[in-house]
Amino acid sequence: MKAMIPTAPQQVTFGDVAEPVPADHEAVVEVAAYSVNRGETFLLDSPSAGWRPGKDLAGTVVVAAANGTGPTLGTRVVGHAPHSAWAERVAVSAASLAEVPSTVELTTAAALPLAGLTALRLIRRAGSLIGRRVLITGASGGVGHYVVELATGAGAVVTAVSATAERGARLREFGAATVTHVGDAEGWFDVTMDSVGGGSFAEARRRTNPAGTVIWFGQASLEPVTLNFFEWVDGTVGARIELFHYEISDRTDSEDLATLLRLVTEGRLHPEIGALLPWKDTALVIDDIRERRLRGNAVLQVTS
Ligand SMILES: NC(=O)c1ccc[n+]([C@@H]2O[C@H](COP(=O)([O-])OP(=O)(O)OC[C@H]3O[C@@H](n4cnc5c(N)ncnc54)[C@H](OP(=O)(O)O)[C@@H]3O)[C@@H](O)[C@H]2O)c1
Known part of the structure; x- marks a missing residue:
């Protein structure tokens, strides 16, 4: 499958990578959209061998978690992965996924996680x-x-x-x-x-x-x-x-993503999407973030 892989200097490009192999507690999500955050541009400065970028994604569950937790097959979800989310498919812990209501676009949901x-x-x-x-x-x-x-x-x-x-x-x-x-x-x-x-x-x-x-x-x-x-x-x-570090929390990502989605559906939270582009433009968006040219979040759509 296709994924964004790190490339010099401090950038990404398309690469061919192996399909994700989920652990028992992980679902596989077919990614429709992901977002790019400033912190991820820092990680591209010195990527370790084999590491792939990407934390925020939204899409559809194509393999449910084998341990029976989390969203079922076919559910529209938003998720937060530790890495490798800028790809066609990603394995994500069920505890870091939340179901996206039908009234919320996946491109909007993708702007939520980090x-x-x-x-x-x-x-x-x-x-x-x-x-x-x-x-x-x-x-x-x-x-x-x-x-x-x-x-x-x-x-x-x-x-x-x-x-x-x-x-x-x-x-x-x-x-x-x-x-x-x-x-x-x-x-x-x-x-x-x-x-x-x-x-x-x-x-x-x-x-x-x-x-x-x-x-x-x-x-x-x-x-x-x-x-x-x-x-x-x-x-x-x-x-x-x-x-402060966001990973230190007494709630799971899943619980807090559900709260964010509820606030969106109630009209109390409005993701500000400063760029919505096809994923081939990920490198341009990374430049825009580094040069402070973007307002709010940047969302990339994954198309085959
Ligand atoms: N501790 C945590 O758990 C945690 C979690 C997430 C993010 N973060 C950090 O929180 C910060 C915001 O994250 P974000 O994703 O919202 O980033 P972002 O979208 O890039 O927003 C950061 C903003 O900082 C402003 N800024 C002011 N001086 C700057 C400078 N010298 N260089 C670059 N930007 C400057 C820019 O706005 P103007 O151009 O309008 O001034 C920029 O839009 C980042 O530093 C990120 O690493 C920390």
Whole structure:
């Protein structure tokens, strides 16, 4: 079958690979669409031998899990795999699949897994947001759009940082105020979420209420964060810094994907799909993500 395989320099191309051989707890999904996330572009920088990219997929179960768990043959599903999902068929743990309602397109569902699971779990980590002030950097991306809609929906007062006002347009429709530089965010924030790193982190931290929390979940700029103790002995001491990784969760992917799908069907979550292209264009999309040319998620359709 066809799949995307890593190729130099830091890119992908079509390759012929073996059909997936599912373990007892895995179903095989015929992939209709997948999404590409920034974190996956980082993984392409130094791929290990035999590794194939891809985590998010949506499609149809063609082999149900042998242990009898999860969706049955023919079910439309969305899934989150550890790797190798940019392919015609993928073996995925039944605990990482959720049934897609008939009212949701598979191309929409494909935009949900990594970015949506991350956003949902970030909001859960933050705790009750009703009436609380939230600042999020890197907000024009896949995770950012979901965080902003979920946070405003939960009653938070959100300020979102995006490179340009145009990139923040959808975020304003969700009810957020937008700024184009984190330094322009006004006032104190109860919860700050940074995924840009470098100087963005320090600026965001400086705007966090001494009783508040900074949740650090990424480094899109690839610039390390420098923490200067003396810079913060200035009345902002106290704010807690928490590191976040989406894989640490007390719910299965399957449960949380079902929640995301329910929110979509109820009109409370709207995936922002900045690119919807055939999978032959995966390399172009990877370039667009690296060059910050995309808003929201990128979805690729798998066609034979
Ligand atoms: N900890 C976890 O569990 C977890 C899980 C998923 C993702 N992440 C991380 O969270 C971040 C967001 O993920 P995503 O999939 O939403 O990525 P994304 O769609 O590419 O969004 C990231 C956004 O960051 C902004 N940005 C600001 N400065 C940047 C810079 N110097 N270089 C690149 N981008 C910059 C860009 O928006 P503007 O151009 O509008 O500024 C970009 O759209 C990434 O760093 C990712 O690795 C972490």
